[in-house]
Amino acid sequence: MKKIGITGQNGFVGRHLYNTLGLSPEDFQRIDFQKEYFENDSKLDEFVAQCDVIVHLAAMNRHESEQFIYETNVGLAQKLVDSLKRTGSKAHVMISSSTQEERDNLYGKSKREGREALANWAQENDGKITGLIIPNVFGAFGKPFYNSFVSTFCYQLTHGETPTIATDGEVKLIYVQELVEIIINEIKDGNIKAEYFVEPTATKKVSEVLALLNDYKTKYFDSGEIPAINDSFEHNLFNTYRSYIDYKTHYPVKFTQHTDPRGAFVEVIRLGVGGQCSFSTTVPGITRGNHYHTRKIERFAVIKGKALIQLRKIDTEEVLDFYLDGNEPAYVDMPIWYTHNIKNIGEEELYTIFWINEAFNSENADTYFVEV
Structure with a gap:
């Protein structure tokens, strides 16, 4: 079992890497890191001394002063170097740099000099180093106006704002979970490369990305339709978009119910993709679920009875409660990395329709059981 520490553990990439490593406790032990360690040599040394692998992700991306960014990033790398020397560490150190190394700006210079240090x-010191030179990273829970233009556009389109394009250039992109998989494979293989150019998984114009996101807003956010998803990039972009929705205010979404003397008709889901549709009956007092997914797109629709649907983002304590009643049919969609459940809180059987974008595969279930 390898002991892995991540500087920048609570940042965008760091949190995804930390959580994904946690899915394989038989292979990895996570050594917790706090940003305050950089201000305390003994704490930093204690952290470094425990690690077989250190993934150095801590860095500043944006600030009003480019000089401050430069000094911060170079300073963080140097503090890590000093600790490695003090402890005589033989850890495999992986550092994230950027393709902006090639550009004439202080951010790119800071990333290059940190990697070189x-x-x-x-x-x-006969150490092990992997210098990851990474293209633009996008994905769920990125910080808008900081991590990526994708994060900014997703936030704006889910919060009543209108994105604008400053420069419509081509951008090389990689989804955060694709990057995490590369890092984990490098950890397993123990490869040593001072320069490891991480290949982008998509190259898109900014306007192409915005057009897709606008389509998601119109079809999904405004109308509840699951849009057509043509490839892995669009799947990842759609899950990224969904992560910026304010679930507290957006859900549950009531269906349009058409009634006449015969009864009622409700359209549960309109699809641009395939998937698996099922229904369940649940007796009073029973709870289903208590698991989460990292890639699946899923909808719970209550059509009869009373239900409590609960969501909790992994590594947080806040539980979101949604009360649904079959007398006013409604749905809640499950975001990735949120553990969720559904409980019959009524006195009659609960009828629920479930839709998920892929059929269940026991060998690749993407289902991780954690209590809400």
């Missing part, structure tokens, strides 16, 4: 430590 760790490469020099490895060369002088």
Whole structure:
């Protein structure tokens, strides 16, 4: 079992990596890191001394002063180097740099010099280094106006704002979970490369990305339709978009119910994709679920009875409660990385329709059981 520490553990990429490593407790032990360790040599040394692998992700992306960004990023890398020397560490150190290394700006310069400082430590101390040079990363829970233009556009389109394009250039992109998989594979393989150019998984114009996101807003956010998803990039972009919805105010969404003397008709879901549709009956007092997904798109629709649907984002304590009643049919969609359940809180059987975008596969279930 390898002991893995992540500087920047609570950042965008760091949190995804931390949570994904937690899915394989038989292979990895996570050594917790707090950003305050950089201000306390003994705490930093204690952290470094425990680690077989250190993934250095801590960095500043944006600030009104480029000089401050430069000094911060170079300073963080140097503090890590100093700790590695003090502890005589033989850890495999992986550092995230950026394709902006090639550009003439202080951010790119700070990333290059930080990577080179760790490469020099490895060369002088018989250490192990992997310098990841990474394209633009997008994904769920990125910080808008900071991590990525994708994060900014997703936030704006789910919060009543209108995105604008400053420069419609081509951007090389990688989804955060794709990057995490690369990092984990490098951890397993123990490869040593001072320069590891991470290949983008998509190259898109900014306007192409915005057009897709506008389509998601019109079809999904405004009308509840699952849009057509043509490839893995669009799947990942759609899940990214969904993560910016304010679930507290958006759900549950009531269906349009058409009634006449015969009874009622309700359209449960309109699809641009396939998937699996099922229904369940649940006796009073019983709870189903208590699991989460990292890629699946899922809808719970209550058509009869009374239900409590609960969601909790992994690594947080806040529980979102949604009360649904079959007399006013409604649905809640399950976001990725949120554990969820549904409980019959009424006195009659609960009828629920479930839709998920892929049929269940026991060998690749993407289902992780955690109590809400």
